[in-house]
Amino acid sequence: MADPLRQDTFQIMPADAPFEGGFSWNTVFAALFVGIVMMPGAIYLGLVSGQSVAGAADWVTIILFIEIAKRSFVKLRTQEIIIMYWIAAGLATMGPFQGLIMNQYLVQCPMADDIHAYFPSWVVPERGSDALIERTFMHRAWVVPLLLGLLTYFMGQVQRLSLGYVLFRYTSDLERLPFPLAPVQAGAATALAETSSKKEGWRWRVFSIGSIVGVLFGLIYIGVPVLSSMFFTRTVTIIPIPWLDLTTHVANLLPATPVAISLNLGAVLVGFVLPFWLVVGAFISAMLMTFVGTPMLYRFGILYNWSEGMSYVPTQISNSFDFWISFSIGASLVVFYIGVGSTVRSLMRNRRERLEREAAGEVGTPPLPEGRGDIPVWKALAIWAVTQAVFVGLCKYLVPEFPWWIPAAFGFVLSPIQSYINARMVGITGGSGRVSFPYLREASFYGAQLLTGRALGIPIWFAPIPLQDHGMSAGMFKQLELTKTRFTSVVYSTMLAFVVVWVCSFIYWSWIWKLDVIPSSTYPFVQKMWPLQATIRCMWMRTTLPGGEGLANLREIIHGNYILAGFGVGSFMFAIFGLLGVPTIIFYGFLTGIGQNAFMAFPQFLGAMLGRYYFRKRFDGMKWRSYAPILMAGYGCGVGLIGMTSVALKLISSAVKQTVF
Numbered sequence: 001m002a003d004p005l006r007q008d009t010f011q012i013m014p015a016d017a018p019f020e021g022g023f024s025w026n027t028v029f030a031a032l033f034v035g036i037v038m039m040p041g042a043i044y045l046g047l048v049s050g051q052s053v054a055g056a057a058d059w060v061t062i063i064l065f066i067e068i069a070k071r072s073f074v075k076l077r078t079q080e081i082i083i084m085y086w087i088a089a090g091l092a093t094m095g096p097f098q099g100l101i102m103n104q105y106l107v108q109c110p111m112a113d114d115i116h117a118y119f120p121s122w123v124v125p126e127r128g129s130d131a132l133i134e135r136t137f138m139h140r141a142w143v144v145p146l147l148l149g150l151l152t153y154f155m156g157q158v159q160r161l162s163l164g165y166v167l168f169r170y171t172s173d174l175e176r177l178p179f180p181l182a183p184v185q186a187g188a189a190t191a192l193a194e195t196s197s198k199k200e201g202w203r204w205r206v207f208s209i210g211s212i213v214g215v216l217f218g219l220i221y222i223g224v225p226v227l228s229s230m231f232f233t234r235t236v237t238i239i240p241i242p243w244l245d246l247t248t249h250v251a252n253l254l255p256a257t258p259v260a261i262s263l264n265l266g267a268v269l270v271g272f273v274l275p276f277w278l279v280v281g282a283f284i285s286a287m288l289m290t291f292v293g294t295p296m297l298y299r300f301g302i303l304y305n306w307s308e309g310m311s312y313v314p315t316q317i318s319n320s321f322d323f324w325i326s327f328s329i330g331a332s333l334v335v336f337y338i339g340v341g342s343t344v345r346s347l348m349r350n351r352r353e354r355l356e357r358e359a360a361g362e363v364g365t366p367p368l369p370e371g372r373g374d375i376p377v378w379k380a381l382a383i384w385a386v387t388q389a390v391f392v393g394l395c396k397y398l399v400p401e402f403p404w405w406i407p408a409a410f411g412f413v414l415s416p417i418q419s420y421i422n423a424r425m426v427g428i429t430g431g432s433g434r435v436s437f438p439y440l441r442e443a444s445f446y447g448a449q450l451l452t453g454r455a456l457g458i459p460i461w462f463a464p465i466p467l468q469d470h471g472m473s474a475g476m477f478k479q480l481e482l483t484k485t486r487f488t489s490v491v492y493s494t495m496l497a498f499v500v501v502w503v504c505s506f507i508y509w510s511w512i513w514k515l516d517v518i519p520s521s522t523y524p525f526v527q528k529m530w531p532l533q534a535t536i537r538c539m540w541m542r543t544t545l546p547g548g549e550g551l552a553n554l555r556e557i558i559h560g561n562y563i564l565a566g567f568g569v570g571s572f573m574f575a576i577f578g579l580l581g582v583p584t585i586i587f588y589g590f591l592t593g594i595g596q597n598a599f600m601a602f603p604q605f606l607g608a609m610l611g612r613y614y615f616r617k618r619f620d621g622m623k624w625r626s627y628a629p630i631l632m633a634g635y636g637c638g639v640g641l642i643g644m645t646s647v648a649l650k651l652i653s654s655a656v657k658q659t660v661f
Contacts, residue, residue: 019371022079022480022489030065030084031496034091035504041648043508046094047523048226048650062088079485083493086476090497095505096153097137100124100145101518103462104132105530111538115545118458122148122398135513137506150502152394152464155387157494162384163416164473165487166377167423171474172481173368177427180275182478183629206627207634210269214638217265222639226646230653239263243600245312256298256306257290258315261599269635271607272615272628281589283598283605290598297323313532326559329439330566331591334574338584340421373487388412391466399463401454406444411466414440422471427478428585441467445544455546461537 062076062084069076103124107116116127122144125131131139137146171177221239228236243260250259271279297303297319305318368374388411395407445460480487512518519526570591577587593601616624 017484019369019373019484019486020077020079022077022081022083022483022485023492024080026065026069026074026076026080027083027087027493028496030062031087031091031493031500033065034088035500037648038088038092039095039501039504040508040512042092043094043098043512044650046098047512047518047526078483079489082479082483082485083489086490087493087497090494091501091504093501095501095509096149097505097509100137100142100149101509101513102530102533103145105519106534106537108132109531109534109538111531111534115458115538115541118545120398120459120462123459123462135517137510137513148394148464152391153502154498155390156468157498158387159384159468160470160473161491161494162380162387163419163470165375165380165477166384167420167471167474168477168481169374169377170420171423171427172478175424175427177424179427179475179478180273182475182482183626206630207637210631210634210636211638211641213265214635215642216638217635218639218642221264223642223646226650230650243312246599247312247315248309251308254290254295255308256303256315256319257294258312258319258597259290259599260312260597262603264603266635266639267603268607268610269628269632271604271609272611273632274604274608275585276608276612277583277586278589278592279604279608281586282593282596283589283601285590285593286596286598286601287593289594289596294319313529317532317536321557323559323562325557326562327566327569328594329558330563330568331570331594333563333567334570335588335591336421338574338587340417369481371486372481373489385412388415388466391464395463395465399456399459401448401452401456402445402460402463403448403452406448407466410440410444411468415466415468415470419468419470422469423474424471425588426471426475441465442540442543449544456544457546458541458544460544461541 062081065084066076066081103119106112107119107124107127112119119126121141124145125139125141129139129141131137131141172179221241225235225237225241228234240263243262246259246261247257250257294303298306303319303322305322306315310318392404392407392411395402396404444465445456449456476490477487480490516523519530521527573590574587577584577590611624611628615628618624619627
């Protein structure tokens with residue numbers, strides 16, 4: 001019987017098509033366009049509504065360049081389009097300066113009144129500095145934070161490519177995992193390449209349908225609120241962003257239960273693409289937690305900090321402190337244990353298969369595809385190791401009290417293990433059910449204090465601890481393989497994107513910060529969310545101050561009995577599912593749904609049910625598997641087109657008002 005986790009025969013490009021480079025002048029111009037035109041919209045939209053244009057602006061960029069190319073009698077190849085996609089996906093974000101802006105708020109916020117003096121100068125200028133009062137990066141107090149951010153961002157990109165490539169070689173070439181979400185971007189790129197050459201096949205038709213749906217929904221969901229704020233004193237919202245909060249309305253029926261309904265159509269389309277049983281497991285778990293688990297926890301007095309009148313976000317935070325942080329640690333330990341066990345079994349199986357091949361006279365590994373742009377694995381590992389050593393050295397230099405062997409263990413042992421486990425999760429589930437050792441970073445800080453007898457203070461919370469997860473990068477290389485794109489193209493494009501993102505991010509964040517204080521009423525999303533995030537971060541930072549008072553407060557939040565309960569429940573469910581022969585992917589979904597509310601999980605469940613029991617019957621299984629990812633990509637393009645147009649008009653309006661008044 002065939003292994004259900006191995007790759008199937010689904011192809012994006014013809015199997016005999018040659019690998020080609022995707023980096024060209026077309027991709028250079030696309031990178032400049034996204035950085036100059038779309039990045040300010042991405043920043044502003046993130047501050048105002050918390051919405052991201054990543055995953056949408058990329059397709060808008062590609063379609064624009066395709067139309068220009070048509071009128072210039074130039075054809076964009078599939079390889080160029082997929083590289084444009086990854087360039088745009090990396091640039092149409094809030095950029096690396098978002099962290100610096102958050103730090104300037106953190107050092108000035110009321111929650112840090114008693115600790116702001118401990119913030120290191122290599123993180124943010126001190127409270128009261130002219131750099132913060134004048135809201136400018138053009139000040140010598142920002143020189144060290146900017147250089148440190150530049151260095152760590154660059155090394156992170158190098159690690160993403162080097163270790164991501166190694167993980168791809170093992171999970172795809174050797175283990176041959178299916179990577180179920182990789183055909184989303186790969187299929188859409190092929191569809192757009194077809195229309196670029198004026199050969200509009202079924203991919204382009206499906207992509208166009210998705211785009212129309214995205215445009216119509218985007219007009220209501222994003223266009224109306226953004227544009228109405230330009231002309232009226234109150235923002236008109238037809239569909240609540242990001243959710244419809246019903247917590248206070250159902251408090252009598254479901255006490256201490258955060259209840260909100262997501263009305264974003266995109267969640268339904270995600271349900272089309274994700275593995276069906278993963279979504280089902282998450283929905284069942286969320287239903288049990290919403291209607292049984294959380295009300296029972298309240299009645300037993302466990303969720304004691306909740307009180308009537310709390311809305312969705314405060315209820316989530318209150319419940320997290322009372323129970324879910326501890327419980328999730330235990331449940332995450334189960335996932336970590338299962339992930340490690342699965343990885344060990346996979347390694348043993350591959351070794352057994354290799355020995356069987358050698359016994360049968362088949363010596364060596366399968367040959368690599370010709371022209372793919374592969375390099376020896378040892379070279380990629382050497383590049384990764386050098387950057388990891390720099391991270392370890394930085395930690396020791398910035399926080400001398402922190403034992404060097406702890407970041408070394410994180411960087412050279414735990415990070416590659418965690419990245420490999422999660423690369424397998426990407427290869428099996430598309431990215432859901434990812435594994436991480438819960439609160440290991442925080443635990444290392446407290447352990448170091450016990451070993452050395454010295455408090456680490458505030459700086460340790462900003463140190464570049466090399467505890468990374470590059471498992472998702474394996475999926476990127478899989479998309480390049482599916483589109484027959486030479487791997488060297490993504491190296492060149494990453495170098496270009498690095499320069500563009502830093503230059504454009506500096507310019508636009510400086511401008512937007514000058515427009516008004518961040519956060520403020522001008523930016524309502526961060527005005528609502530950042531104080532909550534600052535409260536939690538300051539709570540953690542106090543735990544490493546001298547005196548031990550913060551650590552005593554932490555003991556009131558981390559409960560050992562709840563951690564054991566989470567581990568016990570997770571282990572019990574895994575054992576039951578194993579005895580019943582239930583696929584492991586349902587278990588991952590079940591743990592994903594713990595702590596969620598059923599109404600937020602419902603849209604994905606609805607999409608999964610429609611896809612499996614309606615659309616698969618209408619189009620037959622194989623056709624629907626091909627249609628769904630391209631439909632989702634088209635939808636993202638449509639929503640992104642409306643979002644970027646609306647935000648561009650809003651930015652122009654804000655700039656004009658700033659100039660006039």
